Amino acid sequence: MRITLQVVVQDEGEMPATVTEIAQFERDGLDVGSLGLHLEEAKSLLGRLQRTMVAAQVAEAVARTSICPTCGTPLACKGHHRLIFRTPFGRLSIDSPRLYPCRQCMANAPTFSPVARCLPERVSPELQYLEVKFAALMSYGLTVNVLHEILPLDHVLAASSIRRQVTALGRRLEADQATDGRQQEEIAAGSRLQDIPEPSPVRAVGIDGGYLRLAGHGRRQDGWFEVIVGKSMRDQEAGHTFAYVHKLEHRPADRMSSFLLREGVQPDQPVTFLSDGGDTVRFAQLGFGDRGEYVLDWFHIAMRIQNLEQMIKGRPAHCDGPSNAVLIKALHGATCHLWHGCPYPALRRLESLGWDLDAEASPEEAKLLGKLEELIIYLDNNRHCIVNYGDRYRHGEPIASGFVESAVNQVVSKRFVKRQQMAWRPRHAHNLLQIRTAALNDQFRSNIERWYPSVAGGERHRLAA
Template structure:
């Protein structure tokens, strides 16, 4: 636990786990009392002081091994919000467990000084489970499909195209050129032409005479890519223009947040198994630590708390509770 939370070695794992759950439940109880909407009247928002620079919120998901269903994983949602003028903050939750995800995000943005008339850009992978969290959240918000996830899908298709070239060079060359053209259409926000190109790729490969052993898998990936782009066509901007103006077009910065929040113990290194409730509680406390908010929460909850700035030396003299 000391790799995840600021705790010392003198507390055993059961003590830390029980205290962590207690802290997370209290954090969740406070959150339940906060609004999930903007206060005030929309007519008055224009009269607010000039807002700061636009804010960016990146949201992505990671997968954790399920303790109760060992053959499967469950998804945790992790995000980061920041601007050029405001330090970054993180948030995380297990969607099936969290009853107040919008309140969580609203509270975080409010703590960063977000105004109702301030521009905000949401970047995500376009997953259906994130739509409710993002849309109708802020009147000045813009929603952008993450370029990183588009290029990942195109990279998979290009790998298949190289395989086709080995078995049928002529068709493989046409397929590679069409996919490259699709990439540039999407880069410039030309969704219609990109979809037409994907249809051409499907017609090209949907030929029983094509001697490629992975043809069915390739067709499946092309169909998934077409559906993905079609479903998210309203949030595909002109990425080239955004890039030239220095705007964020990728949630690659959220990948580092996932590594900060969940990777070492929960996913990549030790392959621990988690219950959904346990993972959710850990995410609440872990993000509080990363946002440097845990100390202030304990000072508010326990006025008699004396906090040694050295990690792991936090106790309340009146309760004996380890922070």
């Protein structure tokens, strides 16, 4: 059996259609190895089809722009050069003529290239989308291998070129998000006067941090920088995430406002922010402005108290001062005050507990006193975020930020690979985080289609039935 595929190109004018044979297949018999197209045949077929379509499109565009739109005089050609354009179906070398303008209508105008004018970028949007999305989900080396395996690329992809695409699209995505945030704020400000405001679709926003190794610092202690990761908690559907490098964000309030508006939260609707109370995360929250209630994660409080209780139980029984049972009872009393949102009585109980310990009695006593002081400092720094956890728990409101800790693992750890000790530059990591969060939120494709409307597809792009 011989199967021949031809492409028929019909111009809008009266010119006859051109027929080009692009593939010919031969099959003998029927088995699982010969049924349908092979992968290499499909890749070759797509590459030839792409070259045929592009040649026809370029020829039509050049013919249309080679005539003066004012007087209809054919334009003289100054010369030709080759224009390289990369697509998911191969790299194309396109003949690009340079034309003189009409001497009668535009005598002083410079020469121009109609193909270069139509193609200001040298990479197709869909190839950019594939390169950047795969790079956001896996390493650059794996991205190169996967794209070479599935696409009919007749040129060698380089990890450096994919890295440049990530940087460019990451900056563009962040700029668009900031612009959209300002526009949505204006729209929301104009529609604030409502009789009954709709309830917020977001129950809470969790904030947490992760560390990445800084490139060029080896294993030095200061060779790290922190990434802030946030995730929204919803009732009916999964929440969305955002991330940024902490020291590169100069306007965290604008970023948070833009994120909340994309989540459907209006500027006058309060939001609950949950965090573990770390120094960097606490400072990041202060930059969000007065958008709602800030809650210290109860799980982190309970874990610190449990750790302290285990250390008290391991304290030697013959130590001077109060017994272990008395110390544990005082610790439970402080825990009860914290559970009901009373940080000051809890701090007084913990401080009095520290007065009963003698750091000079034994190394265990000194270590216990050090842990107790760490807990007191931690609670004192976050006392404005300690709420009535018992009341919130009884009313079904969130009091723990476990959902955002899984987001840190999903956004940061699985891509930036801490175990392999990958090192990053803050600016590049920041751009990659914008792409990765958009891809995990299933929003990256919509951004590409908004930037390039012709990629979105429509009736004219669909295959004939």
